[in-house]
Amino acid sequence: MKKYFAIITLVFLLVSCDKKSKVEKAVEEIPVALKVNRFDQAFFEASPKDLPNLKAEYPFFFPEGFDDKVWIEKMQNKDWKDLYAEVQKKYPDFGKQTSEIEDLFKHLKYYFPETVLPRVYTVIGEMDYNSKAIYANDKLIIALELYLGKDVKFYTFPEYLRQNFEERQMMPDIVTSYAMRKIPPPTDKTLLSEMIYYGKELYLKDLVLPNHTDAEKIGYLPEKITWCQENESYIWRFFIEEDLLFSSDSRLANRFINLAPFSKFFLEIDNESPGRVGQWIGWQIVRSFMENNEVSLQDMLKMDAKELFEKSKYKPKKNE
Template sequence: MKKYLVALVFLIGILSCDKKSKVEKAVEQIPLELKVYRFERAFFEIKPNELANLKAQYPFFFPEGTPDNVWIDKMQNPQWQELYHEVEKKYSNFGKQTSEIEDLFKHIKYFFPNAVMPKVYTVIADMDYNNKAIYANDKLVISLELYLGTNHKFYEFPKYIEQNFEERQMMPDIVASFSLGKIPPPREKTLLAEMIFYGKQLYLKDELLPKYNDAEKIGYLPEQITWCQENESYIWRYFIEKELLYSTDSKLPNRFTNMAPFSKFYLEIDNESPGRVGQWIGWQIVRSFMQNNKVSMQEMIKMDAKELFEKSKYKPKKTDE
């Protein structure tokens, strides 16, 4: 009997790899070439008397009503210039990143054939860490000042935010922004609906970023993923015993799904936990659903959270007490 089980597991593994290889082979055949425009380079290297030409070339980066002297002061400001030189030091050659973006959009085109392929613009903005990469309509804007690496001298943010300022977070951030136009916002204000919403987003990263690991997809450190895996059954039991899944308590997102230094169980384990454990649990629920149901990704992302959960057959992995 044991031999049959081993053979079955081996066969499933082969079939799974074969399916993945078929997808990747199909993705490779998709013709795609994206154009990257280095706006930050154009802005910080022009002379003030060339500003009018730049504004004509990139009108969407220059809001109406802003006097020219504001832009001239910025391009000549020593601190902005220093930041620009730091970005240039790391991203003077954007070839590798361009190839990764092209590979990502080939995957997007495979799963979402009608998706608009954008023009890509790199910029240096105001360090808005909530909008590091923005996919909108026919444009993708990437703020390079937020991918200089954790502990860069220009950063004065909490560590749990800075840990996502690595170059490797660029593609997951692009997927997160892209997903906002594909995944409907939660219909209900329950914790479960929030968890499933983020779980769908993370599942898109599974499919669109097959070369990335779980920590990179969710923006955790490796030890934070390990903590979630080791405490999965405990987290789930807590949610059930406290009857949190269908609760609409407005404090729950800040406790379990929003960016935070740790999750708030109001217990001793809080300081050991990463923030957003609700997102991670939602991810496992969506993964379980896709494993147990023959549904396309497009159908899944439109599903009601409660229905998806009930059909997921989700059971947390048991760990030794």
């Protein structure tokens, strides 16, 4: 009996691998060539006399209402120039990252053929961690000052934010911005709707970032993924027993969905937990739904959260 089970398992794995390889082979055949514009270099290597040409070439980086003195001061400011030097040290050449972005857009084109291939711009911005990578219309803007490594001297952010100022988070951040155009926002403010929304985004990362770890997709340290896996049934039981899933209490987002150093059960385990455990549980629900239903990715992304949950057959893994 054991031998029979082993054979069945092997056949299943071979079929799964073959299916995956067929997808990846199809992805490889999709032609994608992206042009990267190093605006960070163009700006900080320029002199004041070059400003008119810069504004003509990159008008969208020079909003109206700002005197030229603002841009000239930025060009010549020592702190900005020091930050630019750090960016140049980390990214003197963007070839490796360009290849990774091209591979990502091959995957996006496979699942969404209508995807517009963007012109890529690297910039040095104002350290807005909510806008690390922006996909908009025909442009992809990447703020390189937020991918220098968590320990650079320029960062004064708390650890839970700095841990994702690493190069490995660049592709997941691009997908997050892209997903905003593909996943309808929640139709209500229940915790479940918020969980499923982010679960859909993370499931999309499963498909288009096959070489990234779960930790990288959600922006956790590896040990925090382990914590979620070991405590999945406890988290779920807490949500159920506290009647949180269909609650519209606005405070729940800050407790379990939004960026935070830890989640807020208001129990001793809080400091051990990562923030955003609601997103992680939502991810497991969406994974369960896709395993148990024959639904296209596009249709799943549009589904109502309650319907998706009810059809997911989600059952948290029991603690050992």
